Amino acid sequence: MLLPLYDNNPRHRIPFQYVTAGLIAACAAVFLWQASLDPRRAEEAVYALGAIPAVVFGERTLPPDLAWIPAEATLVTSMFLHGGWMHLIGNMLYLWILGDNVEDAMGHVRFLVFYLVCGVAAVLAHMLIDTGSTVPLVGASGAISGVIGAYLLLHPKANINVLIWVFVFVRIVPVPAWIALAFWIGLQFVNAAADPGTGGGVAWWAHIGGAAAGMVLVPFFKHRDVPLLAGIGGPWGRRRGDPKILLRRPRRRPVKRPWR
Numbered sequence: 001m002l003l004p005l006y007d008n009n010p011r012h013r014i015p016f017q018y019v020t021a022g023l024i025a026a027c028a029a030v031f032l033w034q035a036s037l038d039p040r041r042a043e044e045a046v047y048a049l050g051a052i053p054a055v056v057f058g059e060r061t062l063p064p065d066l067a068w069i070p071a072e073a074t075l076v077t078s079m080f081l082h083g084g085w086m087h088l089i090g091n092m093l094y095l096w097i098l099g100d101n102v103e104d105a106m107g108h109v110r111f112l113v114f115y116l117v118c119g120v121a122a123v124l125a126h127m128l129i130d131t132g133s134t135v136p137l138v139g140a141s142g143a144i145s146g147v148i149g150a151y152l153l154l155h156p157k158a159n160i161n162v163l164i165w166v167f168v169f170v171r172i173v174p175v176p177a178w179i180a181l182a183f184w185i186g187l188q189f190v191n192a193a194a195d196p197g198t199g200g201g202v203a204w205w206a207h208i209g210g211a212a213a214g215m216v217l218v219p220f221f222k223h224r225d226v227p228l229l230a231g232i233g234g235p236w237g238r239r240r241g242d243p244k245i246l247l248r249r250p251r252r253r254p255v256k257r258p259w260r
Contacts, residue, residue, distance in 0.1 A: 003165070004097055004180065005172060009158040011104040013223075019112045020099035024092050027140055030080045031088050050136025051078035053127040060134060079119045081138035083201075091140045097160070098144075098151045102218075105154050105226045114221045118146020118213045125209020137203055142210040145188075149214025150221075152181040153228050185211050 011017070034042050048068040054060040055071045062071075069077065082088040103111040122142020127133075151158075156178035164171050188211070192204035219228065 003163040004094065005161050005163055007097055007101070007158055007160045007177070008174070009101050009155055011100055013104050014100075014108070017100035017103045019108045019115070020095060020103050023099070023112075023115065023140075024095060027080050027082065027088060027092060031082050031085075034081065046081060046083075046136050046138060049074060049077040049081055050138045051075055051123050051127070052136045053131050053133040055134075056127060057131045059132055075120045075123050076116060078123060078136070078138050079116075079140050079143050082140070083138055087139060091144055094144050095140065095147065098147050101155055101158075102147050102150045105150075105218075105222045107223065110221045114150070114214075114217060115143050115146065117217065118149075118210050119143030121213035122146065122203075122206040122210030125212075126203045126206035129205050137206065139203070142203070142206040145207045145210030146214030146217070148181050148184065149211035150218040152177060152185075153215055153218050154222065154226065156229055 034045060037045060044066060047062065048066045051074040052060070052062075052071075055062055056074065058071075061067075082091065099111075099115075102114075106114060119140070119142050122145055123137060126137055126142070156176070158177045159174035160177050160180045161172050162175050162180060164173055185208070188204050188207040191202070192208060195204070222228075
């Protein structure tokens with residue numbers, strides 16, 4: 001088992017990640033509300049607030065008692081619902097580890113808009129695979145995949161401390177972000193190819209769509225002086241205004257020796 005725990009990547013602009021913490025608090029509050037409902041009412045909430053492809057694309061309609069909000073609004077509300085404690089904790093762990101640095105690179109308001117846009121893009125990517133599906137999509141993983149894609153381009157050389165657990169072998173190992181996150185994205189493609197349908201309850205194409213949206217959008221949402229591919233070198237890894245370093249061949253000079 002591979003489980004990210006924390007990263008070694010300090011923030012430079014913001015003292016606290018208000019939006020990241022607020023999104024985590026909102027998802028936790030909504031889940032506690034879900035947990036407080038009786039099973040029948042909780043299922044109704046998932047169908048009313050989750051994103052159902054057939055309903056969003058107008059192929060089906062919900063019963064009047066489940067049409068709580070317009071179908072298009074479920075593209076957003078579905079991001080704050082979760083299917084269980086492990087679903088919630090796993091998503092929030094990734095958001096807590098990576099979200100603060102992406103928020104730091106964008107600022108509070110831009111990061112919130114970026115997160116929501118990536119989430120909507122992820123939901124649409126999932127829906128386009130089967131527009132007639134009547135299975136509701138819930139979870140923040142699509143939006144968080146956008147954060148993963150952005151972090152991969154912003155901080156590829158940052159270390160993410162990963163818990164490796166194989167039987168009795170347990171160790172925390174620092175792994176460069178470009179390895180850990182690129183591996184995660186590649187795994188989504190492998191899983192989507194292995195099961196192009198419902199994915200056993202996992203929306204693999206939502207993960208892929210969210211990550212792609214994050215990578216495409218991060219240049220437009222980050223502050224202008226924040227570099228992409230920091231630490232890689234070349235023009236992409238240099239901040240605007242940083243001096244260019246010219247490498248010159250050292251000149252040989254004769255060594256002065258004292259008279260003997």
